[in-house]
Amino acid sequence: MPLVTMRQLLDEASKGGYGVGAFNVNNLEQVQAIMMAASETNSPVIIQASSGARKYANDRFLYHLMLAATEVYPDIPVALHQDHGNGPATCKSAIDLGFTSVMMDGSLEEDGKTPADFEYNVRVTREVVEMAHEVGVTVEGELGTLGGIEDGHGSGEVSLTDPDQAVEFVERTGVDALAVAIGTSHGAYKFTKEPDREVLAMNIIEEINQKLPNTHLVMHGSSSVPKELVDIINEYGGEIRPTWGVPVHEIQEGIKHGVRKINVDTDLRLAATGAIRKAFNEDPGAFDPRFYLKPAREAMKEVVKARMEAFGQAGHAGDYEPLTLEEMAERYKKEGHQLTTG
Ligand SMILES: O=C(CO)COP(=O)(O)O
Ligand SMILES: O=C[C@H](O)COP(=O)(O)O
Numbered sequence: 001m002p003l004v005t006m007r008q009l010l011d012e013a014s015k016g017g018y019g020v021g022a023f024n025v026n027n028l029e030q031v032q033a034i035m036m037a038a039s040e041t042n043s044p045v046i047i048q049a050s051s052g053a054r055k056y057a058n059d060r061f062l063y064h065l066m067l068a069a070t071e072v073y074p075d076i077p078v079a080l081h082q083d084h085g086n087g088p089a090t091c092k093s094a095i096d097l098g099f100t101s102v103m104m105d106g107s108l109e110e111d112g113k114t115p116a117d118f119e120y121n122v123r124v125t126r127e128v129v130e131m132a133h134e135v136g137v138t139v140e141g142e143l144g145t146l147g148g149i150e151d152g153h154g155s156g157e158v159s160l161t162d163p164d165q166a167v168e169f170v171e172r173t174g175v176d177a178l179a180v181a182i183g184t185s186h187g188a189y190k191f192t193k194e195p196d197r198e199v200l201a202m203n204i205i206e207e208i209n210q211k212l213p214n215t216h217l218v219m220h221g222s223s224s225v226p227k228e229l230v231d232i233i234n235e236y237g238g239e240i241r242p243t244w245g246v247p248v249h250e251i252q253e254g255i256k257h258g259v260r261k262i263n264v265d266t267d268l269r270l271a272a273t274g275a276i277r278k279a280f281n282e283d284p285g286a287f288d289p290r291f292y293l294k295p296a297r298e299a300m301k302e303v304v305k306a307r308m309e310a311f312g313q314a315g316h317a318g319d320y321e322p323l324t325l326e327e328m329a330e331r332y333k334k335e336g337h338q339l340t341t342g
């Protein structure tokens with residue numbers, strides 16, 4: 001099966017009432033781990049590459065790894081997504097390369113750090129929607145900035161997504177999916193204790209979903225940072241401070257309210273690091289990379305499988321035939337940017 005568009009994958013998730021994990025990759029073992037997990041659970045899946053990943057691996061390597069994934073696992077629908085595109089040029093280069101979905105993150109300026117104003121965000125996101133939908137590619141936008149209420153992450157300014165502004169943003173840009181800021185942040189250090197409703201604003205998701213029932217919502221910074229994985233790292237010489245991530249049951253609550261894409265990167269990093277530390281601890285004389293990359297791949301696969309089961313995507317790989325990019329482009333042309341969600 002060729003790469004599918006994220007729009008179709010998320011429309012199907014919406015019909016089925018489940019969420020789809022979007023896992024970040026930088027190398028072969030991560031792509032393999034995710035595909036093995038998808039195959040073992042019969043799950044459709046989103047694989048995403050950040051600009052940093054594209055630079056690290058050279059994006060042609062990543063793209064061809066993804067094509068290999070579709071050849072080796074012909075029954076698994078896979079969308080290839082640009083994570084946190086920092087400007088229209090980055091999104092365009094991803095589209096030209098063959099990505100079937102892009103995120104234009106106009107919540108931040110092109111430096112990827114400075115919070116941007118609303119009009120800038122609308123302008124760059126709209127530009128990407130025009131160019132992407134023309135060729136059938138899906139677009140995710142972001143409104144509000146990631147970062148904790150607890151720690152004033154990033155610039156120190158906390159800006160959770162305003163539901164009314166989200167309606168205006170979606171109407172003016174035509175995005176397929178919207179990343180919302182509800183108090184999560186990237187990385188391992190999200191919360192200093194189990195998050196309650198004071199720091200994880202799940203109510204915003206419910207409100208946005210009521211106002212925008214046809215827009216797929218995206219949760220970034222959604223690693224759960226399981227204590228078992230942190231403990232393995234620390235047991236074998238690592239130094240990860242006590243920390244909490246986003247509990248899986250909160251994500252499941254989000255899925256009941258329109259969350260269709262759940263971004264997970266850190267949990268795979270933790271799993272791989274723990275497995276590698278453990279392997280070296282058990283045989284300090286080993287030096288064949290396969291000796292430590294194989295358990296790392298296995299540990300990542302287990303985390304991904306657990307998320308696929310929990311998000312509900314497991315079992316849904318065979319539900320539909322993929323639409324081509326041309327067919328999707330045709331739909332946007334006929335129906336306008338805002339497609340109805342089946
Ligand atoms: O949001 C993410 C990628 O865009 C990943 O979030 P985590 O750091 O919580 O895994
Ligand atoms: O956006 C955050 C993802 O975890 C990707 O991280 P990265 O930019 O270090 O590749």
Ligand SMILES: [Zn+2]
Nearest residue numbers: 105107142146
């Ligand atoms: Zn962002």
Ligand SMILES: [Zn+2]
Nearest residue numbers: 186220221263
């Ligand atoms: Zn993110």
